[in-house]
Amino acid sequence: MIARPLLSSAFRLAARPAPSFASKFSPRISPIALRYLSAETRQAIDKAVASAPVVLFMKGTPETPQCGFSRASIQILGLQGVDPAKFTAFNVLEDEALRQGIKEYSEWPTIPQLYVDKEFVGGCDILVAMHQNGELAKMLEEKKVLVPAEGGESK
Amino acid sequence: MSIQTPMEDAMRRKITETLKPSHLEIHNDSSLHAHHQAMAGSTSKETHFRVVITSEAFRSKMQPARHRMVYALLKEEMAMEGGIHALQLRTRTPEEEEKQSAEGKGVPVEGGDVAAA
Numbered sequence: 001m002i003a004r005p006l007l008s009s010a011f012r013l014a015a016r017p018a019p020s021f022a023s024k025f026s027p028r029i030s031p032i033a034l035r036y037l038s039a040e041t042r043q044a045i046d047k048a049v050a051s052a053p054v055v056l057f058m059k060g061t062p063e064t065p066q067c068g069f070s071r072a073s074i075q076i077l078g079l080q081g082v083d084p085a086k087f088t089a090f091n092v093l094e095d096e097a098l099r100q101g102i103k104e105y106s107e108w109p110t111i112p113q114l115y116v117d118k119e120f121v122g123g124c125d126i127l128v129a130m131h132q133n134g135e136l137a138k139m140l141e142e143k144k145v146l147v148p149a150e151g152g153e154s155k
Numbered sequence: 156m157s158i159q160t161p162m163e164d165a166m167r168r169k170i171t172e173t174l175k176p177s178h179l180e181i182h183n184d185s186s187l188h189a190h191h192q193a194m195a196g197s198t199s200k201e202t203h204f205r206v207v208i209t210s211e212a213f214r215s216k217m218q219p220a221r222h223r224m225v226y227a228l229l230k231e232e233m234a235m236e237g238g239i240h241a242l243q244l245r246t247r248t249p250e251e252e253e254k255q256s257a258e259g260k261g262v263p264v265e266g267g268d269v270a271a272a
Contacts, residue, residue, distance in 0.1 A: 067193075069241070108219075109226050109233050110242065125244050126218045 041101040048098075049105075052088035053145045055115040057102050062089050069124040073112045076131045086145045116143055162201035162232060162239065169228045170208060177249050178209035184241075193240065202240040209252045221246035 037045075049055055054077065060066030062074050077087065092099040092111050103109050106120050114121040116139065121127070130136035140146050163181055170179060182205040188194060194202060206225070213221045222244050226233065233239045247255070 107223065109230075120219065122219050123222065126222065129218065129245075 037101055037104045041097055042105065045098070045101055045105045048088075048090055049115050049118050053086040053117055053143060054082055054088070054140075056087070056089045056112055057092055057098075057115075058089055058112040059091070059093050061091055066093060067111070070112045073114065073124050073127050076127055076136070077114075080131070080137060080140055081146045082140060083145055083147045116140070116145065160201060162199075163204070165232060166204065166206070166229060170206070170225070173228055174208060174210040174212045174224070176208045176210040178207070178252065180205075180207040182206070184243075188241070197237055197240075199237045202237075204239060204241070205243040207245045209247050209249055211248065213246050213248050218246065 048057075056070075056073060056077065058065060058067075058070035058073065060070055065071035065074055074089070090098065092102060099111070102111070102113060106113050108120070108123065110123050112124055112127075114123075114127055121139075122130070127136065130139070160183070163183060166181055167179070170176060183201060184203040184205055185200055188203045208225065212224065216224075225242075225244055225246065229239065229242070231238075233242065
């Protein structure tokens, strides 16, 4: 529990790659080109998905989510104790090509979207359900993406 | 007094025809979100939905696959201008529904997916 403020500041850091990602493919993509995924966009998203073990495509940033479902997803990842060093968030509102492209890429029409080890996990409903039934904790543990347990009792 | 709900009607029809649900709830939560920035300029009263579906069609399918089935059904409604902006889904088989209500988990669907429409 003491990790919460730390976590959120680290999330802020973790979210930084977004601008450079945005600059990578904002220019010269016309609305028509958005209908299908260009090789260039696919490549950029491939890179984004692989940029950390846990990747969330969301509306807004971890500290200021712009949508309740994105906020809920971030909160769940925080509650689960996801290691900020292993987490990256991409703000789809900053980049129209990403916003449209990620839907095609994942064959999933909504935001947020969670990837773990480059595999699509689901949207917010799925995250909430997995959080409640214990599947999420199990998966994150297996993927070794949680904050390491501390050596001593920290009470 | 008749209230026009073309979107809800279309959703109900498509889901019923294709998934033959043993249980179907469609909740229109649009009024709760009417003030959202993303809704500026929208006059539709049918933008945010919460849908609970129990169907045999979900058997042996993982959650993402189940959600994709529903998204595919409602593709047009989600893509159209002024269409569905957010869709929260709870997709279960009859056994899962029974098991969860036996466990007293009458939890409503929380959290969902906002279409980045």
